[in-house]
Amino acid sequence: MVIRDLLRARLALRIYLVGLAQVAVVAAGFIAVIDLNRRTGQDPGSSQVRFATSVIARSLDDPRALERVLASARDELHTTVTVLDPDGAVLASSAPAGVSRCSTARPASTWKPMTPPCHAAPLRFPDGRDGLIELTAAPSPPPFSGLHVIAFVLVVVGVSSWLLARTLTRPLRQLSSAARAFGRGDLKARAALSNRDELGEVSRAFDEMAGQVTELLRAERELLANVSHELRTPLSRVRMALALISEAEGDVAVARELLSDIGGDLDEVERLISDVLTAARLDLEEATSPRGIPPLRRERVDTSGLLAHAVSRFRAAHPKRTLRVDVPEELPSVDADPVLLRRVIDNLLENAHKYTERSSAAIDLVARGGxxxxxxxxxxxxxxxAAxxxxxxxxxFRADKSRTRATGGLGLGLTLAKRIVDAHGGQIELLSAPNQGTRARVRLPIGYGPGAGDALLPRATRRPSP
Structure with a gap:
């Protein structure tokens, strides 16, 4: 489980591998330093022992010459030499007083090399007997001390950490630069990181967020233009109708017809303002809601009666449009906010009317219970x-701006319908194809259970689940 999670976390895996590499390099460096120090501190080789033995053998008859040879070996070769006569007594030595010898006297026949850093070799005296010569390498300081090792570790860790930090800070700087540019108003600013680790995921999330915010800002700007257009058209008609009424000079029939047109235009303005205000209300209540769902003013709603009133309003507003109704007289009632639920039905019927160009084409309203x-x-x-x-x-959002401009609307009807249905714990879906029509289907739960908006109602207004 841990290994699988580590493999998924690419950034953590990278840091882990860099740590392993640091440990491996430092361990290899320690081994190399120890081996080099050991090689540097080794005692004289066998060739040096043979050379010293031959030189000393020629000086055995001259004590002063023997002392000079031993002193030279001590000063030049940093090697102390002790000469033992055949009886095992010290004949001459360059070792400081009190320093123990590498070996004690022994018969030549039992000679064997001593444990480093000491070497012992037989020495033939002029009388033919064998003595012993002992060479001890003076300890020399190792080429690498503890400070060198610490410096090596710091360099390895520092370089690897700098390289790792660079691979992290470069995408972070790019991401922060894109965020600042986007915050200054550059809506085209994107991080566009190609990393396949967590930094790349953050970059792609930022780019997606920036795209959504850009689209929302563009939609809000379009909303201002649409609101201006939608308000200007009915208000212009109202102004023109009032001007015609003033010119009618008491013609009651003309005045009534024009007043009816004014009423229709004002209804259109009222619908427009109501959609905008409802959207603003849902946005505000959703933002302040602890669960992000707008609270509902629920009550037991007669579904059949609500649909009957919707049918009456639609037929009064569009008398030339045929509306075929297939709704049972006894539909199950639902616990809902009646004002918002009426808005859903009205918006769906109004959309069906707007986007059905042939006035002779009928619209069907069907309802079923269960x-x-x-x-x-x-x-x-x-x-x-389909796209x-x-x-x-x-x-x-409006699918065909050139055609919906003539039909009016702000692109809020379906948005409001979905948010209202979702808040009731229901579902809404559209089945449609170009030039084939659209089927809008709304599913609403019957019982009053722990739905989407239930938890946000005041405690006194809640009803127990059936």
Missing amino acids: EEVVIEVVDKGMGIA DLSRVFRPF
Whole structure:
């Protein structure tokens, strides 16, 4: 489990491998230093022993010459030499007083090399007997001390840590630079890191966030333009109607017709403002909600009655449009916010009317009960492309801006419908194809259980689950 998690965490794996490499290099350096020091401190070789033996053998008859040879070996070769006569007594020695010899006298026949740093070799005296010569290498300081080892470790760790830090700080600087540029208003700023580790994941998350924020800002700017356009059109018609009324000079029939048009235009303005205010309310309540879900003002709602009122409003607003209704008289009631739920049905019916260009084409409203209430609004309009179906619930998204400009709207209807249905613990989906029409399906739970908005209601208004 730990190894699998480590392999998934590429950045942690990189740091772990760098640590292992540091330990391996430092260990190899220690071994090399120890071996080099050992080789440097070795005692004289056998060739040096033979050379010293031959020189000393020629000086055995001259005590002064023998002393000069031993002193020279001590000063030049840093080697102390002790000459033992055949009886084992010390004949001459360059070792300081009180320093023990490498061996004691022994018969020549039992001679064998001594343990380093001492060497012993037989020495033939002029009378033919064998004595002994002992050479001891003076200790020399090792070429590498503890300070050298510490410096080596610091260099290895420092260089490897700097290289590792560089691989981390470079993408972090690139990411922070992109974040600052985006914060200054450069909406095209992106980190665009190609790393395959956690830093790359953070970079891709930032780029996705920047893209979504850019799209949202662009949609809000488009909202301002759309609101201006949508408000200007009915207000211009109202102004024109008022001007015609003033010119009618008491013509009651003309005034009534124009007042009816003014009422329709004001209804359109009211719908527009209501959509914007509802979206703002949901945004505010969702932002302040501890679970990110807007609270609902729930009550027991007669589903059949709610749909009947929606049908009446739609037929009054669009008398030339055929609306076929297939709703049972007794549908299960639901626990819902009636104002918001009416907004869902009204928006779906209004969308079906707007995007069905042929006035003769009928719209179907179908509802069924059971374990849940299913409501469908079916039209034979222009339909929605498959590439746009996944985006129709985004705020301010409109699939065909050139055509929807004529039909009006801000691209908030479906967004509001989805957020309201989600808050009720239900589901909404669209089935559509270009020039084949659209089927909008809403599923609402019947019982009052621990739904999406239940936990946010005041305790006194909650009802027990059935």
